[in-house]
Amino acid sequence: xxxxxxxxSFREKYxxxxxxxxxxxxxxxxxxxxxxxxxxxMGLMRWQLAFPGTPIPLFGHxxxxxxxxxxxxxxxxxxxxxxxxxxxxxxxxxxxxAVGAYGNYVLPLQIxxxxxxxPRMNMMSYWLYLPGGVIMLASFLMxxxxxxxxxxxxxxxxIINPGQTVWLLSMVILITSSLLGAINFLVTTINxxxxxxxxxxxxxxxxxxxxxxxLLLLAFPPLEAASVLQLMDRVFHTSFYMPKDLVxxxxxxxxxxxxxxxxxxxxxxxxxxxxxxVLVLPPMGIVAEIxxxxxxxxxxxxxxxxxxxxxxxxxxxxVWAHHMFISGMSASLGNFxxxxxxxxxxxxxxxxTCLVFSLKGGSIRYSVPMLFALAFIPLFAVGGLxxxxxxxxxxxxxxxxxxxxxxxxxxxxxxxxxxxxxxxxYHWFPKWYGRKMNDxxxxxxxxxxxATMVGIFLPMLFxxxxxxxxxxxxxxxxxxxxxxxxWNVVSTYSAYLLALFQLPFIYNFFHSMWAGEKTPENPWxxxxxxxxxxxxxxxxxxxxxxxxxxxxxxxxxPGRKTDFWMQTDKS
Amino acid sequence: MGKYGWSxxxxxxxxxxxxxxxxxxxxxxxxxxxxxxxxxxxxLLVKYRAxxxxxxxxxxxxxxxxxMGELKSLIPDAFIMSFEIALIVFYAIPVWSxxxxxxxxxxxxxxxxxxxxxxxxxxxxxxPDGKLGPRRQDLVHxxxxxxxxxxxxxxxxxxxxxxxxxxxxxxxxxIDLLSKDVIHSLFIPEFRIKQDAMPxxxxxxxxxxxxxxxxxxxxxxxxxxxxxxMRGDVFVQTQEEFDAWYQGRLATMPATAKPGSAAExx
Numbered sequence: 001x002x003x004x005x006x007x008x009s010f011r012e013k014y015x016x017x018x019x020x021x022x023x024x025x026x027x028x029x030x031x032x033x034x035x036x037x038x039x040x041x042m043g044l045m046r047w048q049l050a051f052p053g054t055p056i057p058l059f060g061h062x063x064x065x066x067x068x069x070x071x072x073x074x075x076x077x078x079x080x081x082x083x084x085x086x087x088x089x090x091x092x093x094x095x096x097x098a099v100g101a102y103g104n105y106v107l108p109l110q111i112x113x114x115x116x117x118x119p120r121m122n123m124m125s126y127w128l129y130l131p132g133g134v135i136m137l138a139s140f141l142m143x144x145x146x147x148x149x150x151x152x153x154x155x156x157x158x159i160i161n162p163g164q165t166v167w168l169l170s171m172v173i174l175i176t177s178s179l180l181g182a183i184n185f186l187v188t189t190i191n192x193x194x195x196x197x198x199x200x201x202x203x204x205x206x207x208x209x210x211x212x213x214x215l216l217l218l219a220f221p222p223l224e225a226a227s228v229l230q231l232m233d234r235v236f237h238t239s240f241y242m243p244k245d246l247v248x249x250x251x252x253x254x255x256x257x258x259x260x261x262x263x264x265x266x267x268x269x270x271x272x273x274x275x276x277x278v279l280v281l282p283p284m285g286i287v288a289e290i291x292x293x294x295x296x297x298x299x300x301x302x303x304x305x306x307x308x309x310x311x312x313x314x315x316x317x318x319v320w321a322h323h324m325f326i327s328g329m330s331a332s333l334g335n336f337x338x339x340x341x342x343x344x345x346x347x348x349x350x351x352x353t354c355l356v357f358s359l360k361g362g363s364i365r366y367s368v369p370m371l372f373a374l375a376f377i378p379l380f381a382v383g384g385l386x387x388x389x390x391x392x393x394x395x396x397x398x399x400x401x402x403x404x405x406x407x408x409x410x411x412x413x414x415x416x417x418x419x420x421x422x423x424x425x426y427h428w429f430p431k432w433y434g435r436k437m438n439d440x441x442x443x444x445x446x447x448x449x450x451a452t453m454v455g456i457f458l459p460m461l462f463x464x465x466x467x468x469x470x471x472x473x474x475x476x477x478x479x480x481x482x483x484x485x486x487w488n489v490v491s492t493y494s495a496y497l498l499a500l501f502q503l504p505f506i507y508n509f510f511h512s513m514w515a516g517e518k519t520p521e522n523p524w525x526x527x528x529x530x531x532x533x534x535x536x537x538x539x540x541x542x543x544x545x546x547x548x549x550x551x552x553x554x555x556x557x558p559g560r561k562t563d564f565w566m567q568t569d570k571s
Numbered sequence: 572m573g574k575y576g577w578s579x580x581x582x583x584x585x586x587x588x589x590x591x592x593x594x595x596x597x598x599x600x601x602x603x604x605x606x607x608x609x610x611x612x613x614x615l616l617v618k619y620r621a622x623x624x625x626x627x628x629x630x631x632x633x634x635x636x637x638x639m640g641e642l643k644s645l646i647p648d649a650f651i652m653s654f655e656i657a658l659i660v661f662y663a664i665p666v667w668s669x670x671x672x673x674x675x676x677x678x679x680x681x682x683x684x685x686x687x688x689x690x691x692x693x694x695x696x697x698x699p700d701g702k703l704g705p706r707r708q709d710l711v712h713x714x715x716x717x718x719x720x721x722x723x724x725x726x727x728x729x730x731x732x733x734x735x736x737x738x739x740x741x742x743x744x745x746i747d748l749l750s751k752d753v754i755h756s757l758f759i760p761e762f763r764i765k766q767d768a769m770p771x772x773x774x775x776x777x778x779x780x781x782x783x784x785x786x787x788x789x790x791x792x793x794x795x796x797x798x799x800x801m802r803g804d805v806f807v808q809t810q811e812e813f814d815a816w817y818q819g820r821l822a823t824m825p826a827t828a829k830p831g832s833a834a835e836x837x
Contacts, residue, residue: 075796150793156770157753157794243771245708248752252708261769297627301644328769331671335664342655349648357644359615361628378609385601393667395593398763401791465578467760469791472799478789480575480760556627563626
């Protein structure tokens with residue numbers, strides 16, 4: 001207890017903790033749980049997609065009759081599952097995992113800070129996130145069920161459908177949590193760096209979190225405001241988004257005014273496109289850390305990577321309407337967003353190029369985290385490349401809202417971001433618990449996960465090419481989907497196999513926590529600051545404030561005995 | 572069946588070919604990029620695997636040190652960027668302008684409007700006078716889903732169909748797309764056309780079918796619990812067949828708003 005912290009009670013230490021490491025792990029476990037829940041919802045939907053109209057095995061009869069009569073999923077239930085799957089995965093799963101968990105735990109350590117700048121606010125972020133998530137889940141129990149209008153919640157549908165009020169309330173809470181976190185990350189990175197930790201000595205992961213925090217801070221307030229407006233439309237029958245003369249199921253709609261449904265789409269995507277980069281940049285930072293460590297050489301183009309991330313951050317605010325090419329907004333506006341979308345692909349390609357070139361000249365250790373980091377590159381590349389025909393106005397006319405889109409962004413976020421985040425768990429686990437995760441189980445998890453992910457998402461691209469629309473409760477109701485229906489079966493079984501391959505990961509995680517192989521302070525022989533303190537680090541992190549002498553990736557410097565030169569080493 | 576398969580459905584409109592060209596061109600390029608990068612990636616993984624006694628070579632000490640090394644890594648980016656610029660300038664903007672930003676200036680188009688609602692499409696033809704009859708919200712009724720004012724002179728030769736669209740082949744159809752309730756999206760895969768129907772807006776679009784046959788209209792924007800059932804058929808016919816059908820339908824249209832053939836399934 002270098003800083004003389006008094007002994008804490010269990011409640012202060014593990015529940016209402018202000019320690020960034022405990023909060024980070026709270027985020028980690030909670031968001032992994034939400035990922036599992038979101039995955040489970042998808043498992044139910046995938047049954048309906050592969051075998052429409054047949055009772056869901058095992059679970060079908062557990063649902064009340066209005067959701068799943070005779071065990072067969074209803075259209076309303078399918079839509080609720082779809083909306084909640086998207087919402088949970090994005091807002092309760094990947095973002096809290098990438099930012100709340102890894103950012104919280106690793107960022108202060110990597111810059112040599114004793115904690116976050118505002119520890120209590122940090123605690124508040126988590127304690128808004130958890131109830132926000134619980135409220136979101138609880139919406140399934142409300143009369144009428146959970147929100148049914150997609151994670152995008154386009155009005156007027158979202159305003160007339162049940163479940164949306166709770167969704168909006170929960171979103172307002174979650175956004176507030178994210179905003180508090182973003183402010184904390186920014187202030188911490190700017191003010192709390194150890195002596196000698198200049199901006200150009202910060203690891204790529206810190207840069208990624210820094211850019212991400214700026215995106216969250218600037219992009220979320222418009223959605224928070226937009227959500228409040230939608231709440232007004234629902235609860236007080238205002239008409240921000242409700243145009244005049246609406247006739248719903250044969251009745252003139254009373255809340256109909258001079259509103260504009262397109263307004264919501266603009267406000268939503270103004271958040272949700274930067275949000276895509278929030279989902280992607282921190283995992284890319286993780287991949288960069290793991291690659292530098294396991295190739296035993298500096299990253300190729302560290303500054304190129306940082307500038308690319310900043311460029312992506314700036315550009316991400318200028319591309320949102322490429323989600324809206326055929327929404328009815330002015331078609332000439334499409335040309336503008338087409339150009340900005342192609343511009344943002346330039347720094348993205350630069351980032352990927354740097355990651356690949358980083359391998360050149362290396363001495364590559366194929367550790368489990370490295371396998372995940374390497375798998376990220378080609379799988380994410382498929383996601384990036386399939387974005388091209390969607391970002392191009394003309395080809396998007398056909399591919400928009402088809403399964404091609406679903407395949408595209410799942411390659412980006414699942415076999416991209418989530419693969420990288422899993423790799424991060426194997427990489428930093430020794431720091432969290434002073435023990436290592438089992439390698440054999442890790443290999444089973446790795447190969448099983450990557451193979452089944454491809455099995456889920458590749459068929460989606462094929463279905464999309466054949467014109468199968470997304471969000472169809474029963475794809476076989478449309479003739480042009482029939483020839484590709486078999487791909488839905490492949491996708492579904494791959495998804496169930498993917499679930500199976502998560503069991504070794506879950507077991508490995510909890511078993512290694514107590515019984516894993518004990519590791520020293522710096523088991524990967526890494527150079528960055530988080531490996532210069534005990535594992536797990538005590539409250540306050542460092543014995544004494546570290547001084548930073550060099551850049552983050554000084555590996556294999558000629559003339560030195562060891563092939564790594566820590567940032568804290570004097571000589 | 573032949574129309575549908577594992578890949579793009581049959582191309583049956585004047586611009587379907589342009590869209591397919593882009594889709595195949597981009598996929599060929601994507602495949603090329605992926606294979607080249609993949610081969611290079613695997614080469615790196617094998618060549619630079621950890622071997623005892625071999626240390627990693629830093630770029631600032633190796634042959635490719637300094638700024639030149641870093642610039643070289645931007646070469647692939649430059650290639651991809653040139654490809655994208657060419658796509659934008661020579662393909663995307665011209666074709667997009669032709670399909671979505673303007674309608675072809677033809678003398679005698681088929682004029683119609685398509686109105687989406689939960690969960691069906693009403694197809695309203697302007698008829699020989701080329702003028703769509705006015706619609707009024709207060710006339711909307713189960714039997715008159717779009718609220719067509721049958722008393723107006725423009726309505727006299729109008730035909731309203733439910734979930735069925737007929738178009739004469741090789742003739743341009745100018746369509747106004749509307750929605751009564753929530754957002755729908757008119758998607759006809761064989762025509763490669765998709766356009767959201769936004770309540771409160773009238774969105775112009777055009778189609779020139781080039782093949783006769785029966786195709787599928789679907790809704791591509793989530794519109795509620797029966798979204799996947801919101802479908803209809805497009806029949807592309809010769810001009811003579813179309814005219815004969817139109818006259819036949821016109822005879823069955825009610826003179827004033829009363830239960831008619833346009834009744835909804837739902």
